[in-house]
Amino acid sequence: MKVHGHSKYNARGLAPSGGSRRTVRPPKKSLGQHFLRDSAIGERIVEAARIEPGETVLEIGPGRGAITGMLADVADRLVLVELDGNLAQMLSERYAGNENIRVIESDARDLDLGTPGGEPGDIPEIVGRPYKIVANLPYYAASPIIRRFLAADNPPAEIVVMVQREVAREMAAPEGNMGMLSVATRFYADPEVLFDVPGAAFIPPPKVVSSVIRLVRRPSPPLELDDEASFFKFVRAGFKAPRKQLHNSLARGLLIEVPEAAGIIDRAGLDSMRRPRTLSIAEWGRLYEARAGIAADGPAGMPANGPEGND
Ligand code: SAM
Numbered sequence: 001m002k003v004h005g006h007s008k009y010n011a012r013g014l015a016p017s018g019g020s021r022r023t024v025r026p027p028k029k030s031l032g033q034h035f036l037r038d039s040a041i042g043e044r045i046v047e048a049a050r051i052e053p054g055e056t057v058l059e060i061g062p063g064r065g066a067i068t069g070m071l072a073d074v075a076d077r078l079v080l081v082e083l084d085g086n087l088a089q090m091l092s093e094r095y096a097g098n099e100n101i102r103v104i105e106s107d108a109r110d111l112d113l114g115t116p117g118g119e120p121g122d123i124p125e126i127v128g129r130p131y132k133i134v135a136n137l138p139y140y141a142a143s144p145i146i147r148r149f150l151a152a153d154n155p156p157a158e159i160v161v162m163v164q165r166e167v168a169r170e171m172a173a174p175e176g177n178m179g180m181l182s183v184a185t186r187f188y189a190d191p192e193v194l195f196d197v198p199g200a201a202f203i204p205p206p207k208v209v210s211s212v213i214r215l216v217r218r219p220s221p222p223l224e225l226d227d228e229a230s231f232f233k234f235v236r237a238g239f240k241a242p243r244k245q246l247h248n249s250l251a252r253g254l255l256i257e258v259p260e261a262a263g264i265i266d267r268a269g270l271d272s273m274r275r276p277r278t279l280s281i282a283e284w285g286r287l288y289e290a291r292a293g294i295a296a297d298g299p300a301g302m303p304a305n306g307p308e309g310n311d
Contacts, residue, residue: 031084055075055132056075057079057131058079059080064087116153133156197211
């Protein structure tokens with residue numbers, strides 16, 4: 001992680017060029033660089049974030065600053081996390097001298113997010129105080145970045161991000177048709193897909209359509225769990241064969257025999273002929289407890305944690 005210093009003051013939110021002699025480098029495909037060129041869409045994203053005076057905003061992947069200037073105009077404090085060293089340096093120069101804007105050159109997945117009342121981590125601005133994330137995320141890292149912040153000890157109150165349309169749809173899939181990503185999202189937040197953005201709105205245009213999604217952090221989780229990571233490993237195991245009936249999918253995921261999986265499902269009071277996507281979060285919780293109960297009695301098969309499955 002590299003924190004860029006400030007060297008000169010620029011009027012807040014004006015988004016100046018960042019230095020006339022700076023070379024504009026071509027977008028890096030490996031970093032998912034598709035730069036927003038339609039400022040009207042940028043405005044819609046910032047409006048969707050409903051930023052109140054006094055709020056702190058974290059923008060991940062600010063790139064060339066398509067929405068950064070607009071965020072700077074409305075946020076009290078703005079922290080920018082950019083992995084591309086050249087862009088981080090350019091933004092740092094652009095906002096130099098503005099005490100309310102800080103640029104961190106880092107992979108957003110590697111940041112130490114700190115603990116409220118404990119360690120300040122890499123972004124002390126977000127520890128122990130409310131903040132929002134607003135971003136046009138790189139497709140390749142969108143899910144892990146969102147998951148990381150949702151599950152943090154100091155999560156954001158709201159996340160408004162642009163991601164691939166299919167990812168947004170899957171995050172916001174309704175109860176009754178939820179995959180692993182939907183369960184992992186709805187466990188922490190209420191999702192709402194706001195609007196789609198065509199590839200033509202970016203340079204270079206991606207082959208896929210994007211969507212802006214808003215995730216509002218739930219005041220409390222829907223299940224009381226001792227070990228959230230263990231629960232999600234179990235759910236992941238339950239989705240090992242998502243198109244199969246629950247007993248088959250669970251048996252494959254937990255590396256146990258089908259009758260044993262059927263026993264767990266029966267103990268949870270569920271119909272083992274159902275497909276994994278039909279289960280609610282409460283039902284996954286019952287299944288997890290039924291499995292944990294059997295594991296505590298010393299069954300054959302995997303440890304209570306379950307194996308690492310595919311998303
Ligand atoms: N916000 C800009 C816009 O709307 O034009 C750029 C969006 S572009 C889709 C994604 C940005 O995220 C790029 O600037 C890229 O360098 C940056 N990025 C890619 N991977 C990252 C990571 N792991 N952590 C932080 N930033 C990342």
